[in-house]
Amino acid sequence: MNHEPEKQPKSQKLDGQEVAKHNNDSDCWVIIHGKAYDVTEFKEEHPGGKQIILKWAGKDATETYDPIHPPDTLDKFLEQSKHLGEVNMDTVQQDEAQEDPDELERQERIKRMPILEQCYNLMDFEAVARRVMKKTAWAYYSSGADDEITMRENHSAYHKIWFRPRVLVDVEKIDLSTTMLGSKVDIPFYVTATALGKLGNPEGEVILTRGARKHNVIQMIPTLASCSFDEIVDAKQGDQTQWLQLYVNKDRAITKRIVEHAEKRGCKGLFITVDAPQLGRREKDMRSKFSDVGSNVQDTGGDNVDRSQGAARAISSFIDPALSWKDIPWFLSITKMPILLKGVQRVEDVIRAIEAGVQGVVLSNHGGRQLDFARSGIEVLAEVMPVLRERGWENRIEIYVDGGVRRATDIIKALCLGATAVGIGRPFLYAMSAYGLPGVDRAMQLLKDEMEMNMRLIGCSKVEQLNPTLVDTRGLSLHSTTVPADTLGLGIYDPLVTPQEKARL
């Protein structure tokens, strides 16, 4: 704890070669955004483990640092005495790009990217993003908990809901607009909160802000954004509506400061995440991390730290696992923003939420990233609404659903079942990662086009006409698997074929 870095005169930038000497466990500097920092001590308590820091000891770590850390991280967490000042970047040796063959292949794939107009639906963006994103970024966005059963069920559940469309209804003019927590929007979806936007695009979440503006939909600002909260708010225009997603800090003073600041900056809704007392294990993400440092794994010797926890867990240690129903009155006391609970997963808790006086819930399983085998939001919605209607409570709160929405038909299904609107997360991240703002723009436009058509085809000209008689949900709550395959029997079956071509001459 008493290692003293040599101080450089303030008036003079640090020399890269000098920095490069501090490249080991007992003397470790890194360069970030052109400034040097002494992290010799800090690295021991780095939430992401010290290995990842040592990898950059004496070097410029900006590119890796950026997406994971909001801009004010160093000021918050590293004492000022360790801020060593600016570095003359001309003197910093650039990594002799000992080119990663994976990265070279990725660059090749980027060159052959389909043009934006070839994307016809939200799945298309994911297909492109998978090919062009950095492996670790892809792993962070695309991973889910455990076996990723819930993550996949989220969309799959929509495939169990079928339509009972009406015909011969005048559907010349279609009005997709609706009102969410008092804000008028053009189409009943919102951009839900997702972390670490800069992993996919160097500009980060502000791109989503601009996309949401263009299509007049609401953006929910994530606590774990790569951009700072203020950057994202600054990016909004006019009366654009933003909400705040909140991970509650163990230190309630910090939480209070965040909430009050958000209200002051004009946020129109506070969504408290309740399904993440601990951020989930996402093995795909962990595995991706591992191979990222795979080359020097054998050198780590007796190191017992589990370096392979992925990005999410490192950045979430502040979240309070003791958050409980008892905290709700306090939240109601510190803000006038409508409060909603994000991550409710059973009817008993929806009722309790109403009794607790909040204005809404999001039926969500956190995109399948927390508890595997949690049911899809849409299934929970189908369980919740009949109970509320029986009590006459269906209008006492607004109910949102997120997870797995990929088609306008998914949105329509949720609204038929009683949701006010749906949240969409990953698809916009993928669109942003692959094509930037034009990608987000097109993704939203495709949803509008799909929804206008499908409203016509289901026989409704306004969203308030959507109702439960328009859907057939009999298969929704059945979690069937089939009996394990008859391996031998299937293996010996000689399958039917269609006519064969003549042999080539």
Added chain:
Amino acid sequence: MNHEPEKQPKSQKLDGQEVAKHNNDSDCWVIIHGKAYDVTEFKEEHPGGKQIILKWAGKDATETYDPIHPPDTLDKFLEQSKHLGEVNMDTVQQDEAQEDPDELERQERIKRMPILEQCYNLMDFEAVARRVMKKTAWAYYSSGADDEITMRENHSAYHKIWFRPRVLVDVEKIDLSTTMLGSKVDIPFYVTATALGKLGNPEGEVILTRGARKHNVIQMIPTLASCSFDEIVDAKQGDQTQWLQLYVNKDRAITKRIVEHAEKRGCKGLFITVDAPQLGRREKDMRSKFSDVGSNVQDTGGDNVDRSQGAARAISSFIDPALSWKDIPWFLSITKMPILLKGVQRVEDVIRAIEAGVQGVVLSNHGGRQLDFARSGIEVLAEVMPVLRERGWENRIEIYVDGGVRRATDIIKALCLGATAVGIGRPFLYAMSAYGLPGVDRAMQLLKDEMEMNMRLIGCSKVEQLNPTLVDTRGLSLHSTTVPADTLGLGIYDPLVTPQEKARL
């Protein structure tokens, strides 16, 4: 808008080289069936977009033009002043067949086509057609809405219906004939309306007319045929029955003219399409269009027009999305033909149709080309009939079903459940595209052979004996998906195998 083409003396044919000069955005001629047209202005409002026209600027566009446009299109939509007169085709330079490798491969596949006798069922024609049809034609015929879930469900639903056959019934003589809207037919199916027949075969829909004649079944004439309505009617022989499928025009005068003309020409039924206020997005079709013009995509620059909408949407802009139940009395007033609503999809609308006084409905989802996740016609039928029987209304209208019929057992299932007959579309298109009239003939004959046998095996000698006790539909209305696959678990399972061969010596 005031660009004036140079006029050639009427007495003299245009020279190809002269036409070829008008090959750009501001001066654009095309040749169709030996005549030149100035489409400089028209191209801006071309429903299919101007790019596709520019591709043929100064050239002979006949081959691409033909299947999409009924013969009277130019007279209807291009003012006479733009009709430039005949071209001396000897002077037109033929496209230096810079042979498309896809097309060359297709020609190879055509050479190796199985002979007709190798087709043993309706699926076989589709298998052959997929290999020998032009890619864009295949895409237009084979595509469905969104994820093509409904399109596939249509046939799949029949696989949920099982038989409870009777034995020891005298089935020596089988009579498949029945009566549909007063017309006696040999077997209870009809050729339903499908658009753009010339995409599959240069002669178009008249081939289906001839096939229907040979097997004494009814043909439903499509509004969007490649042949003109009169060509198709002219192709019928003797007392052959035809029906008319109608897309209702925003201009009811046009619609009235079409209906009155059809009645005058002897059509015996008017099927008003009610499931298509807007023609569906079919992404396979859109994607196929895109790659068709892929080579010069980068030149299109700032062009914002979405060229990739596929054939269907371009030709359907006239359809009236405001069509509603209020229009039905008017239709009843303008014709004596029986009126049926094609595309009804829930029991409430069947009841309303009966109350509205029409003579029948077709339970249909438009071959899965409109609203994805619409239920199959056969499933809706199983929902509808018990309700009608409860009211004693089962004989007040004729109920037809289309979508997914591929086997005689499918027909039998529909009749057991209460349908008068079924409509079959794509399979005959595929038979026609692969083998022309002989293909259609064989396809129909195969259905007859299958049906005669299966009537015997189910224990019925006449179609009126078919009844609900002969089928087990318990699984029909269950839209199950299985839980997302246990990827890790399945991946590590070491499957059982059968005995291995000895190693080769």
Added chain:
Amino acid sequence: MNHEPEKQPKSQKLDGQEVAKHNNDSDCWVIIHGKAYDVTEFKEEHPGGKQIILKWAGKDATETYDPIHPPDTLDKFLEQSKHLGEVNMDTVQQDEAQEDPDELERQERIKRMPILEQCYNLMDFEAVARRVMKKTAWAYYSSGADDEITMRENHSAYHKIWFRPRVLVDVEKIDLSTTMLGSKVDIPFYVTATALGKLGNPEGEVILTRGARKHNVIQMIPTLASCSFDEIVDAKQGDQTQWLQLYVNKDRAITKRIVEHAEKRGCKGLFITVDAPQLGRREKDMRSKFSDVGSNVQDTGGDNVDRSQGAARAISSFIDPALSWKDIPWFLSITKMPILLKGVQRVEDVIRAIEAGVQGVVLSNHGGRQLDFARSGIEVLAEVMPVLRERGWENRIEIYVDGGVRRATDIIKALCLGATAVGIGRPFLYAMSAYGLPGVDRAMQLLKDEMEMNMRLIGCSKVEQLNPTLVDTRGLSLHSTTVPADTLGLGIYDPLVTPQEKARL
């Protein structure tokens, strides 16, 4: 009709080269088992079509002829004047084995056949047989009706039945014996009737007779055996029990003769097939036939005969499709053998069978070879028994089930549900085709071994202890298919993987 063959002196064998001259459509001889026959006229009415005869015109057709035709065919169907007498076989030119590459490969596969001891279950024999049988023989045995859904469902249905085994029961001694129509057998299965045994093994059905003898189980003799009925009866030993399967001839006198003869020869049961008024279309079989004559297909010119109907339909034209319940009293009057109806498929017909006074039924769909989407016998059994028990009729007849039995657990399931025994067909054919009698022997022994063990494990020491509480059939009657696959969604999912190996050095 007045073509006169040159007669050879009776005392002198015909010369092969002389026979070879009669090799065309208007003059056509063939050699079978060393004798020549003039089939010039007969070929026009040959049930299998004349093409297959012309292929052998002037040549020795024995090998192809044998499996399809019972030994007395020529005497029955070809008038004596066309029997030309013996041929000096030394003078017959053997086909310059213009070796079929498929056949050469098959011979190779035969050399590498697994030894018999490598077969551990009935599926294994099928796996081997598929590799070593002639293609056409395999196609005949393995094919089913239409899409072969019922054929596969037959075994698949057993996979929907699960056990509720008892523990702590003394199962030291297991007794598998039972009584079927008064005959004591060692294990409750019988060899059911299957046609054309010589396709799989040159000795034909007598191999099954010997196998059945060794294991003291009953053989049901098929009407369409390759061996004659008497050959099969002659092959039995001691008090071995045989039953007769009967296709009823349009000419009841023939049927009567067959029944009386069977009774005289000691058959202990008459199983009248009631599910085959017409033998099914089996497309795999038809397709196999087609390619068999593929090489000269183009020469057939205007020939309109559909040559590709497969073996079954050719040999079955005598079957009476008018057979009905009215015929049952007559059958009861002509024999004292117990009469059973084979192919009953719904509870209503089981009740009618009891009322008609027969001694039993076989719940069967003909191995999935007749009506596709007929339900499995085991499913029908589960429907039938509760109805019979409600009426107290469960002991008025014996109920058998066939189709899809491959494991002793399948037998146990059927007995738990109320069957007296099960019929097994194809598995023994495959065992016989691959390994002859030792194969049949081992197949039966494996079933005994499996059954003894599984009786222990379910907690029953005698077959009469098997009862419905030992099985869970809740899933049995559900004919579910899943929603069509989410093609795009599944295609973009990045599946979880297990740890990867290090790269090779």
Added chain:
Amino acid sequence: MNHEPEKQPKSQKLDGQEVAKHNNDSDCWVIIHGKAYDVTEFKEEHPGGKQIILKWAGKDATETYDPIHPPDTLDKFLEQSKHLGEVNMDTVQQDEAQEDPDELERQERIKRMPILEQCYNLMDFEAVARRVMKKTAWAYYSSGADDEITMRENHSAYHKIWFRPRVLVDVEKIDLSTTMLGSKVDIPFYVTATALGKLGNPEGEVILTRGARKHNVIQMIPTLASCSFDEIVDAKQGDQTQWLQLYVNKDRAITKRIVEHAEKRGCKGLFITVDAPQLGRREKDMRSKFSDVGSNVQDTGGDNVDRSQGAARAISSFIDPALSWKDIPWFLSITKMPILLKGVQRVEDVIRAIEAGVQGVVLSNHGGRQLDFARSGIEVLAEVMPVLRERGWENRIEIYVDGGVRRATDIIKALCLGATAVGIGRPFLYAMSAYGLPGVDRAMQLLKDEMEMNMRLIGCSKVEQLNPTLVDTRGLSLHSTTVPADTLGLGIYDPLVTPQEKARL
């Protein structure tokens, strides 16, 4: 029986070359752990067949012998006169490693094994073990009965159970500890009994003892361990709890001795296996055995012995198939250890067990290794508990479940449904086989990590809070298979694709 081996002077070790002479059927010695044995007579009654012994005639058989035979086998089963004394191992010719190519490949795979830290869940160990274990060992561990349907259903059943998690519960501190038969443990699972541990690791079951100690969980000692019972007990430390799994010997005196010895050595529970009156047929194991001696198969001539029964059946001939409920009072009389029945599979038998006075049951199907189509333990649990609760009997016994547990969520599901704890077998064997004790350690730690997190996410801080309202089991008891695949229909479907990359330049 009167063949007399030449005796060597006791004072002098046997010479390897001398031993090597006794290498045939009529004179057969083998070397095991440095001593020679005359097995000429014994081999005829060797439970595993004599072939496997003859393979090692005159040679050192230790490596093959060890995992299958507990250390005291030779003393127990081979009379002393056949123990020939020590061999001078320097004189024994080592097998000129005519290296098995499979083994060489396996050695290669071992070199490329992932490091332990790359295993993130229990499936990962299985994936690695499959690649690095000897083929026969893998086959023995991984195989199940018949079609392995039950074996796979065991885990698959957990995938039909979904969570209904609570939110906003204080889950800061998670306590996973519970009490099993009076012993306090850190987490509610135990290491269940599995046979032949040395097949996977030369040290055998004591590795599991050490792993269990480290994580304070209970180990159930198997009757068929590779280590002797005392070796396993000796390996425990402090107050570590062990239970005994018991196969009941036909000779009850032996059984009594075993039970009394176990009690004396401190075992805290006696688990009598009741689902294995005969050890199951496991075809994967049998098949693996076969090919193991495949090279000299053709030499075996008329040998009729079925050599291919796999390891399990050979070693289990002593198990008493007559064991029944009548034996329970006797067991209660000979020990004070709690007695539990392992392998109960239906509610009727649970009730009977309570009435018989035992302290618990394990709902188990023996890892799917006995009766195929036995239901999963977790499904039986869901059937059992409501019946017990109705009677108020739910606390009269402890109920355990084993089979298919791979995730902490599986453990939580079982506890929600009423189990005291779950048994886990194969996963620890695989971890041990791949990585030894560190593997077992990490596997257990992973379960703890998973469970702590998932307790938080389901909203419970202690295991006693787990209850049935937290799970949705509606799909659990449905044994659905889907209708056999629509082979032709699926084969001709042209699947949707996502945007294609541009061609490479």
